[in-house]
Amino acid sequence: MKYRHLILGAGNMARALIPGFIENSDDCEFLVFTPSGDKAKSFALDFGATWIKDLEELRNTHIDYLWACFKPQQLKQVALEIDFLTHPYLTIVSLLAGSDSQALTENLLSDQIIRIMPNTPAQVGLGVNALYKSKSVHQDKWNAFWQAFNSSGINTVFDNEDDIDTITPFSGSxxxxxxxxxxxxxxxxxxxxxxxxxxxxxxxxxxxxxxxxxxxxxxxxxxxxxxxxxxxxxxxxxxxxxxxxxxxxxxxxxxxxxxxxxxxxxxx
The missing domain is CATH 1.10.3730.10 (ProC C-terminal domain-like)
Structure with missing residues (x-):
């Protein structure tokens, strides 16, 4: 099945983690947006994604995965700006430190949450990544995600979401x-x-x-x-x-x- 991914943010961590995912994803579409546009444009050119200049371009577009790669403090504001894109079947892939699944669900209106605490060596295929997934994530979408994500580095899925916060100062930082x-x-x-x-x-x-x-x-x-x-x-x-x-x-x-x-x- 072809899934459509929207990447919000194109900073260092996104550039470290997501290109490998794109490379290992079969028949998926990747869109990327940043408010200024410059980083998104560069990301799109470097990694084969589609640059979205204005979120309004997506008003009638169905998004399957939303990658939250902006600053944690921006969650509420971003949620307001993309409210027309959210739906109960949207899978949120979050790189936001300190933003738990409850906060993500309350703001982005989906309880399908995959949290990742990555580290920058993912850029050279040696990332050490801690993950947590909510029980609501549909199995087919998790399988597609995991197949592409677990192709390199050391990836550990934790059952206890609090472990993500514990891990952050170690492998994350x-x-x-x-x-x-x-x-x-x-x-x-x-x-x-x-x-x-x-x-x-x-x-x-x-x-x-x-x-x-x-x-x-x-x-x-x-x-x-x-x-x-x-x-x-x-x-x-x-x-x-x-x-x-x-x-x-x-x-x-x-x-x-x-x-x-x-x-x-x-x-x-």
């Missing part, structure tokens, strides 16, 4: 933490006279190699210990991290991120 660590290391290498391009390549390779080792070994502590010799170079660095309270710092950061997720959800 996690790439930013590694990018920040990489930035610090690269800048330090450059300050010590190492060519910037070489520093970038070496740190990127180090993170990629360490990630592959971790994916093949369940014990991060053992991997860390295998690199560390008593009173050696790595030992001194790790001792400095410990003295600086790095683990506690990470725990505080994760908790702040989690609390922000709840604030977006309205659960302060």
């Amino acid at each position: 996690g790439p930013a933490y590694f990018f920040e660590i990489a930035r610090i290391l690269i800048e330090d290498m450059k300050a010590r006279g190492i060519d910037g391009e070489l520093a970038h390549r070496m740190i990127a390779g180090t993170i990629e190699g360490a990630g592959r080792m971790l994916s093949q070994n369940n014990d991060a502590q053992t991997l860390r210990n295998n690199v560390t010799s008593k009173n050696g170079v790595t030992y001194e660095a790790l001792e400095s991290f410990k003295e600086s309270g790095m683990e506690e710092m990470f725990n505080r950061a994760i908790e702040r991120a989690y609390q922000r997720t709840l604030e977006l959800k309205g659960n302060k």
Whole structure:
């Protein structure tokens, strides 16, 4: 069956996640809209979608899947602007952090909800995505969605919707933490006279190699210990991290991120 998808928003996360879905979808139509038009036009040209200049173009168009890829704070306003597109059989695919299925249903008037907490490595086929689907999602539409979505990366469907909020500061925000660590290391290498391009390549390779080792070994502590010799170079660095309270710092950061997720959800 041919399904029609409307993508609302074309920011970084949409560009990371949806192109692979488009590529693996059979006989589907993809429409994309953003208020300014520029990002939607670029997305359409890059990934074979149809650019919608004005939502009024869709007034007599049946939409099967609505991808919510805008900012969570815009949900109520967007809902007002697309009220003529919503219907009880519309499947909502939401990338909105903190917007639970109840809020999505109340605003978009459908209880067929698929929530995704993606991360940006989906752009290179290595995304780690947490999903939740409401019981109301029609099986045929879920099957079509899952067949296209589950073609790459690590995808986990949670039965408890609250787990999506728990996961968000980890896999959702996690790439930013590694990018920040990489930035610090690269800048330090450059300050010590190492060519910037070489520093970038070496740190990127180090993170990629360490990630592959971790994916093949369940014990991060053992991997860390295998690199560390008593009173050696790595030992001194790790001792400095410990003295600086790095683990506690990470725990505080994760908790702040989690609390922000709840604030977006309205659960302060």
